Amino acid sequence: MKVIMPFWNLNILPRYMPQFTSLADHVGDLTILYIDGVPIQHQNINYKKIDLPLGVNRQHRMYRLISDAHNLVNDIDFDIVYCLSGRWIQQAADRISRKTGKPLVLRIRGDERRVASYQKRRLRRNIFFKNQIESSFKQASLVIPISEKLIEVAEDLGGKNVSYPVPNGIDDSKFYPVPQPEEITVGCIGRLSAEKGSLFLNELISSTPRTRYIVAGPIQTSIEAHENCKLLGTVHYDRIQGVYQESNIVLIPSHIEGFPNSLLEAYGCARPIIITPGAFPIEAELFGWKLGQNVDDWANVISGLDRDNLGILGESAHEYSKFFTWDRHGKSMARLIHGVLEEN
16 A cells, blocks of 8 residues: 655654654555655655745745646555645645545644634635635545544534544653652643643743743744743754653643643653643543643642652553554554545
C-alpha cells in the first residue's frame, strides 16, 4: 500500500515524525510532499520537494500551487491520499484526490471552525477556508478522528464515513519518569495563542506570584514577562522532555483540543495535569484536575499542591500512558486506510 501526504513545513517535522514513521512502517510506503525544511530519513518514507510558483505574495503562490497540485504527483506511484487536518494541506489533498481519482483519508485533530473564531480571522478569509474545509471532508472516503469529541465535528463538516477515534502514541524512551523537583514548579508546554488559552495563562501566572512557572512553545500572541515565569519560547522536540521533567505538574489551559500531545507526554513523564473541559478528551482517564475558566479555582489548586501527592498521582498517570504506543497507533491507522482501498 502506497500513501502520499502533503506536509508543507518540514521544520516542524521532528514532533510529527513518530506518528509518520509508525504509519509508514505499517502501510509500507509513505511519500511526503513538502515546500520548506529538510527531510528526516527513514526507510519507508520518501520525500518530494515542491517549489512554489510565482505570485504576488506567499498566499497567492499557495493558491496557485494547490490549483495545480494534481500535476505535481504525476511521477509518483500511490494508492491513496492521506493528510492531517489543516487548511492548506487539506486543500491540496482534496485537489489531488479529485483529479487523480485516488481515495482521500483525512485525520481530524481539532475543530478548525472554533479555532478560527478564537483567532478572529477576517470574515472573507474565514468563509473561504470554511468552504474549502467542508469540500475536503465531503470528498474524503474516510475521516479518522483523534478523539471521540471530533466524531460529531467531522460529521457536521460533511464527513460521510467517520471511523472510531485513534489517539496518538507516546515514545517511552523519551518521555519517562524522573523524580519530582524539590521546588514546586508548574509547567505549560505548547503554542501560546488565543485558542490555547494564552490570556488565561498570563492572568494565572500574574495572580500566583509565589509559584514558579516554566512555559515552552512558540509565542504567537503577546504575553507579559513575569519574574516567576521562565519563558523558553520554542524548544526543540529532542529536548522537550526536559521541560516536563523540570515540572511537578503540567497545565493545559486550551479552550479547545482534540487529544493534546501534552497530556500523554505529561503522563509519560509521571506528571499530573490541570486541564480545561474543552481540552480534555472525554475518553481519557484524568490524573489531576479538570477546571473551568476561573483563575481563582486554578490558583487555589496550585497553592495547595503537595510534592508527595503529585508523585503518587504521577505514578498512576505513567502506568496509564503505557497503553498509548506508536506501534498500536500505526497498526490502527494502517488497518483503517487499508479498509478504504478494499472498498474502492
